[in-house]
Amino acid sequence: MDRRNFLISSVSGGVLTSMPLPTDASQAVLAELDRAAAAPVLKKALFTSPVKIASVELLSGGGNWFVRTRSADGAEGISVPDDRAACLYPILQRLVIPFFLGKDARDLDSLIDGVYVYQSNYKMSSLALWCCVAWVEFSILDMLGKIASRPVGELLGDVLRTEVPVYAASGNRGNTAEAEVAVLQHLVEQTGAKALKFKVGGRMSNNADSLPGRSEKLIELARKTLGDGLTLYADSNGSYDAPEAIEIGKLLEAHQYAYFEEPCPFDHLEETKEVADALHIPVAGGEQESSAWRFRWMIGHGAIRVVQPDLRYYGGFIRATRVARMAGRAGLTLALHLSGGLGYADMMHFASYIPNMAPYQEYKGNVPETGGWFDPPVQLVNGALSVPTTPGFGFSKDLEELKRAKPFAP
Numbered sequence: 001m002d003r004r005n006f007l008i009s010s011v012s013g014g015v016l017t018s019m020p021l022p023t024d025a026s027q028a029v030l031a032e033l034d035r036a037a038a039a040p041v042l043k044k045a046l047f048t049s050p051v052k053i054a055s056v057e058l059l060s061g062g063g064n065w066f067v068r069t070r071s072a073d074g075a076e077g078i079s080v081p082d083d084r085a086a087c088l089y090p091i092l093q094r095l096v097i098p099f100f101l102g103k104d105a106r107d108l109d110s111l112i113d114g115v116y117v118y119q120s121n122y123k124m125s126s127l128a129l130w131c132c133v134a135w136v137e138f139s140i141l142d143m144l145g146k147i148a149s150r151p152v153g154e155l156l157g158d159v160l161r162t163e164v165p166v167y168a169a170s171g172n173r174g175n176t177a178e179a180e181v182a183v184l185q186h187l188v189e190q191t192g193a194k195a196l197k198f199k200v201g202g203r204m205s206n207n208a209d210s211l212p213g214r215s216e217k218l219i220e221l222a223r224k225t226l227g228d229g230l231t232l233y234a235d236s237n238g239s240y241d242a243p244e245a246i247e248i249g250k251l252l253e254a255h256q257y258a259y260f261e262e263p264c265p266f267d268h269l270e271e272t273k274e275v276a277d278a279l280h281i282p283v284a285g286g287e288q289e290s291s292a293w294r295f296r297w298m299i300g301h302g303a304i305r306v307v308q309p310d311l312r313y314y315g316g317f318i319r320a321t322r323v324a325r326m327a328g329r330a331g332l333t334l335a336l337h338l339s340g341g342l343g344y345a346d347m348m349h350f351a352s353y354i355p356n357m358a359p360y361q362e363y364k365g366n367v368p369e370t371g372g373w374f375d376p377p378v379q380l381v382n383g384a385l386s387v388p389t390t391p392g393f394g395f396s397k398d399l400e401e402l403k404r405a406k407p408f409a410p
Helices: 027-038 085-100 105-124 127-148 152-156 177-191 214-226 242-254 269-278 292-300 317-329 343-353
Strands: 005-012 015-022 053-061 064-071 076-079 163-169 195-199 231-235 259-261 283-285 361-363 384-386
Touching: 027 292, 027 317, 053 085, 053 127, 064 085, 064 127, 076 127, 085 105, 085 127, 105 127, 105 317, 127 152, 127 317, 152 317, 152 343, 163 177, 163 343, 177 195, 177 214, 195 214, 214 231, 214 242, 242 259, 242 269, 269 283, 269 292, 292 317, 317 343, 343 361, 343 384
Parallel strands: 163 195, 163 361, 195 231, 231 259, 259 283
Antiparallel strands: 005 015, 053 064, 064 076, 163 384
8 A cells, every 4th residue: 555545444245445545644534534423433322311420439459459430220330440449548438429420321422521621631641541431431331231131232232243362462671682582472372363573672661672682683683583474573661762763663574563552652652653654564553542533633644554552551442442433433453451450351351242353352461361350251272362252341240359449448
């Protein structure tokens, strides 16, 4: 495909059609993206009666955090925040939870927009705010799934996948290229994954490598050692300026890597686009994005070709589904970023109903790791995770970790 063009796609009668439009996005192109994002997400018709939110509370205990939502009729849903709850609880308890109390959970689409304005929360617009919103949204979706006796994916779309192929991700930077290749080989053996991602560059390092010459050597050695049968991705976490990123990107192209993630600092959109325009390898990005308008700009201007929202950082399923729809109209795929903890559970449900998911999704977990949290347990077999089919997120009804948790009071 010509790098100066992208595809605006539509689905009619199940047939995907597309027409090329310039990546220097016109108002007509951006209007197409707006229309794609505008349709309701939650299937409100599944619920014939109001679902009044009676309480939302933060719980902690046993090294775990929970957000629990209860309806006036006694239905209950939970989410499992990561350790950032220890830092972000004032935002959650003072600025997010109060907005949802007394509201009808069936209005979740508009509630996610409304909390942004409540108490001038837009003045705090960032990952810190949207993580808190996501935790509440997840607990509401878990509750609604139990009320409707449907998994989360069926609340938001048509379930298209019952298992999700994953790539194994390594977060190492301080080891040598040889040591990292050994780690990657172990990840393949451990997970059965058919795709891998590893780190290049020094991490927001202004072109400095983590070890002299490590990245170039690792790019070549990983492909040579692991062979052509594995899909490989490289993630620089914003390590390079545009000229250096282009050189690294050309090396990745020469060794047939599938995408180049965050070549430039994540918020330097112009440099990211410069790299995308100069390379054939798709540029991926968006994991730290909290703005719908910036996603729209990146998609509409061709700055990224693999779109990577983080469901927690970005504020949850409703907002991320809107991004997925914009990406779909542009002929782009999504490869979610995982923020840790039980992030793979969120990812599985999202991937179950979004049509334009990339071939592999991120998995950072250990095997089995899923034991005890889900009933039936989530399985990782031959590099694919089984999507829970029980109501809500599929958490065990007798979750011991939840029994040990108590309401959190600082």
